Amino acid sequence: MRPSPQTRTVSILLAESNPQIRTAVRSMLLHYEFSNITEVSDSRVFMDSIRSTPYGVILLDSGIANLDAVAITRFIRSGKMGLNRTAAIILLAHRSDLAFVYEARDAGVTEFVAKPFSSAVLMTRLISALERPRPFIAADGYTGPCRRVGRLHPDIEPPKQRIDDPLTMRHEDVAVIPRHAS
Numbered sequence: 001m002r003p004s005p006q007t008r009t010v011s012i013l014l015a016e017s018n019p020q021i022r023t024a025v026r027s028m029l030l031h032y033e034f035s036n037i038t039e040v041s042d043s044r045v046f047m048d049s050i051r052s053t054p055y056g057v058i059l060l061d062s063g064i065a066n067l068d069a070v071a072i073t074r075f076i077r078s079g080k081m082g083l084n085r086t087a088a089i090i091l092l093a094h095r096s097d098l099a100f101v102y103e104a105r106d107a108g109v110t111e112f113v114a115k116p117f118s119s120a121v122l123m124t125r126l127i128s129a130l131e132r133p134r135p136f137i138a139a140d141g142y143t144g145p146c147r148r149v150g151r152l153h154p155d156i157e158p159p160k161q162r163i164d165d166p167l168t169m170r171h172e173d174v175a176v177i178p179r180h181a182s
Helices: 019-031 043-052 069-078 098-107 119-131
Strands: 012-015 037-040 057-061 088-093 111-114 136-139 142-145 169-171 174-176
Touching: 012 019, 012 043, 019 037, 019 119, 037 043, 057 069, 057 119, 069 088, 069 098, 069 142, 088 098, 088 119, 098 111, 111 119
Parallel strands: 012 037, 012 057, 057 088, 088 111
Antiparallel strands: 136 142, 169 174
């Protein structure tokens, strides 16, 4: 997947504490012709950057010292800083347990990428967040991109499975495959 010319002009904040990963991600972004990249490696510079500059994308390492990625995502989404409330926040996470994924999602993270990751995974999530953004929700208890994912086109039916498949459950004559079964 290649980004469109308009997408490649987006301002990106790359907040990564590991210099090797930071260099690798920067190389990936440059390979895909993203050129407006700001790099930070510590919490103080990160906070200064998000307070002073609007970004279209924030690539946020969950392991930056003195920075809780989930808490800072909630803070950014709250709008108290005035900038970056609607920026796409892609969490580059050291943990990928389900509780942490849900916590990040509920804080307003746009995309979740578990480390180690490939350039294909990162670029797919980045380009998807930019070229097919989900609606931004501001409601009691949640602010961020719409958390609903699923069928984008209600008139297109998903593929059916055989009724006798042990991984399916019968529900009103339609075979439904639970998400956790794959």
